[in-house]
Amino acid sequence: MSLTGTPFLFTSIALMAIALALPLFLWSRLRGPLLLRQAGRVAMLLFAQATAVTLVFVLVNNANSLYDNWDDLLGTGNHVQQAADLGRDGTGGIQVKALPKVRQTFTQADGPGMHAAGGVRETELRGRVSGVEAEVYVWLPPQYDDPAYRNTKFPVVELLSGYPGSAKAWFGSLNVHEQLSPLMRDGQVAPFILVSPRTNLIAKTDTGCANIPGKVNADTWLSIDVPKMVTDNFRAKAAPDGWATAGYSAGAHCAAKLAVAHPDRYRAAISLSGYNDPIGERNSLAAKTVALRRANNPYMILRGYRTPPRVSLYLSGQIGDGYQAAQSLAAVAKAPTTVRTELIPLSAGGHNMALWRPQIPYVFTWLTQQMTGRHGGNSTGSATPPPPWNAGSKRAELASGTSSPGAVGRRR
Numbered sequence: 001m002s003l004t005g006t007p008f009l010f011t012s013i014a015l016m017a018i019a020l021a022l023p024l025f026l027w028s029r030l031r032g033p034l035l036l037r038q039a040g041r042v043a044m045l046l047f048a049q050a051t052a053v054t055l056v057f058v059l060v061n062n063a064n065s066l067y068d069n070w071d072d073l074l075g076t077g078n079h080v081q082q083a084a085d086l087g088r089d090g091t092g093g094i095q096v097k098a099l100p101k102v103r104q105t106f107t108q109a110d111g112p113g114m115h116a117a118g119g120v121r122e123t124e125l126r127g128r129v130s131g132v133e134a135e136v137y138v139w140l141p142p143q144y145d146d147p148a149y150r151n152t153k154f155p156v157v158e159l160l161s162g163y164p165g166s167a168k169a170w171f172g173s174l175n176v177h178e179q180l181s182p183l184m185r186d187g188q189v190a191p192f193i194l195v196s197p198r199t200n201l202i203a204k205t206d207t208g209c210a211n212i213p214g215k216v217n218a219d220t221w222l223s224i225d226v227p228k229m230v231t232d233n234f235r236a237k238a239a240p241d242g243w244a245t246a247g248y249s250a251g252a253h254c255a256a257k258l259a260v261a262h263p264d265r266y267r268a269a270i271s272l273s274g275y276n277d278p279i280g281e282r283n284s285l286a287a288k289t290v291a292l293r294r295a296n297n298p299y300m301i302l303r304g305y306r307t308p309p310r311v312s313l314y315l316s317g318q319i320g321d322g323y324q325a326a327q328s329l330a331a332v333a334k335a336p337t338t339v340r341t342e343l344i345p346l347s348a349g350g351h352n353m354a355l356w357r358p359q360i361p362y363v364f365t366w367l368t369q370q371m372t373g374r375h376g377g378n379s380t381g382s383a384t385p386p387p388p389w390n391a392g393s394k395r396a397e398l399a400s401g402t403s404s405p406g407a408v409g410r411r412r
Contacts (some may be wrong), residue, residue, distance in 0.1 A: 012055045019048040031061030068111075068166035069285040079201045082131035085213035094129055101232040102128070109137055112172040117181040118142065120171050125197075130217040134198035136226060137167055138234070139177045141191035143186050149191075153237045155244070155371050156230055157364075158222065158258075159196040162249030163206040163281055167196045173353045174248075179360045189361070191369040193236055197226045199251060208278045208286025208312075209254035210296045215285055223258055223265050239265045244367055246270035248356045250281045252322070253298075256313060256329070260298040263309030268370045270363045271315045272356045273322040276300075276329065299328050308334040312370040315365055321351055335342035340366065 022044045030037040057354035060066075069077070069307050086092035102125075108115070109122035118140065126133045143149045159170040170176045176194060183189040199218070207218035227243065230236050237243070243266050252274025259269035276299040278286035286296040294300045300307075313333075315326030323343050330339040349355045 009058050012051070012058045014049040014053050015034045016048075019044070019051040023048070025405040030186075066164050066166065066169075068168060077203055079132055079198060080216050081126075081133055083212070083214055083216050084131060086129070086211055086217055086220055089337055090211050090217065090224060091129060096129065096228060099128060099228070099244075102229045103118065104229060104233050106138065106233075109168070109171075111168050113175055113178065114168065114171055117177040117216065118172075120168075120177065123229075125225065125229050127217075127221050130221035130225050132201055132221040132225065134215065134221075135167060136198070137171065137196040138230070139171065139194040139403075140234070141193065143184065143191040144193070144235070153235045153242070153251060154191055154193045155242045156193045156195055156227070156236050157367070158226065158245045158255075159194055160199050160209070160222070160242070160245060160247035160251030160254045161196070162251050163202060163249075163283065165249075165251070165301065166200075167198045169353075170194070170196050174357050174360060176292055176360055180364055183361060183364070188368075189364045190371055191304065192364070192367075193230065193234060195226065195230055197222060199254065202285075204283065206250055206281045206284040208250075208284040208292075208296055209257055210278070210280070211228040212285055212292070217257070219261075222254070223262050227265065240267045241371075244268040244270070244371065246272075246363070246367075247274065248272040249274070249351065250284070253278065253280065253316075256298040256315065257296055257301070259311050259313065260301045260309065263311045266311065268312040268367055269314070270367060271313065271317075271322070271326070272359060272363070273317050273351055274325060275322065276314065276325045280325075299325070299332065302329060303332045308337045310336040311338075313337075314342070314366050316344055316359060316363070318344045318346055318348075318351075318355075338370075 023041070026044065027041060030040045034380070036271050084092060104123040104125065106123045107120040109120040114120045114137075121138045121140075123136055123138070124133070125136050141154060143152070145152065159167075159176065161167055161169045177256050180189050180192070180194075184191045199207065199209065199222070201216055201218055209218045209222060211217045211219045227239060228287070231238065240263060245255035245266055246269065249272075252271035253276070255269045255335075256271045256274055256276075259266040275281075276297050278284045278293050279295050281287065286292045313329060315322070315329060317323040317326055323341070326339070326341040330341050333339040344355065
């Protein structure tokens with residue numbers, strides 16, 4: 001039973017109702033020796049407390065899509081089948097275009113928000129290059145099945161969750177498809193195919209979206225295997241002009257890193273409350289050594305280019321939580337790289353879904369401008385208006401991921 005599904009929520013509510021009813025009906029009716037009656041009453045109290053804690057966990061988990069299944073919660077899941085040394089470009093010398101087409105079967109995904117706005121599809125993908133096997137969620141824009149668009153190929157955005165976090169979070173907690181669907185119909189936002197692959201591939205560990213021989217090839221999974229599957233199964237535009245990344249928290253770090261590291265695979269990236277140095281997530285594999293930190297730091301990658309890449313970045317954050325990292329990237333960006341930074345006021349709340357959800361329409365409006373050739377400037381003063389930070393959100397909602405230290409944004 002999925003931890004984010006409706007059945008588990010209803011089961012938790014039913015168990016709590018039973019736990020409340022038991023003392024009311026049985027407290028004074030217990031029979032037997034005094035010690036046995038006292039043990040029965042203690043058991044009822046403990047059962048009531050356990051069901052209350054479980055229900056609170058389920059409500060918080062559903063709101064933030066932190067853990068999708070028991071393996072994620074207990075730390076027993078591992079989605080890495082092998083992690084060969086794939087070299088600098090992450091292909092291991094494999095001619096990816098020459099590989100046979102990936103043919104996948106898709107089913108209707110279950111869970112909060114997954115049936116809205118036309119429904120989200122799910123498939124289990126075995127990455128031929130990365131050695132990763134995990135779920136991928138796909139949402140198709142309203143125009144996809146319109147006969148007038150039958151010969152149209154659509155741009156794609158890869159959505160990356162935080163740590164811990166489920167690949168469902170963008171749909172179940174941020175409601176990205178429900179927010180964007182009407183804007184796509186009105187032409188305010190481009191009809192993007194939205195793809196959300198699993199990013200939490202190893203139990204109790206953040207991969208940092210890195211390739212680490214012997215451990216995981218998360219970069220290759222996200223930037224090669226998943227895009228190939230999408231282009232083989234849907235009318236998706238080719239990379240790099242048709243592809244972008246978007247993420248929040250640890251996923252924001254990944255989004256910026258993938259776009260900066262692979263301008264031949266992505267044209268743009270959206271980073272919400274991200275960081276540059278992988279040490280911003282204490283459980284990141286990419287933070288274990290100085291060499292890994294430098295190799296997976298988008299600031300260091302961007303600074304190291306002799307010829308700046310043609311990539312556009314949107315980076316939002318608060319003081320001490322993403323904004324300094326955004327400013328450092330803007331400081332080293334040179335044309336044709338463009339960077340837009342957005343300072344989020346502290347009054348908008350903390351590092352949580354309530355902060356990121358209202359930004360969705362605005363950042364995708366910006367992304368539409370970039371992907372259709374209308375590029376903004378290198379400042380916060382572009383034509384896209386800032387969002388109403390408190391719209392439709394509750395500050396009490398909890399976060400997926402961890403706040404990055406203020407030092408993360410400093411130059412290294």
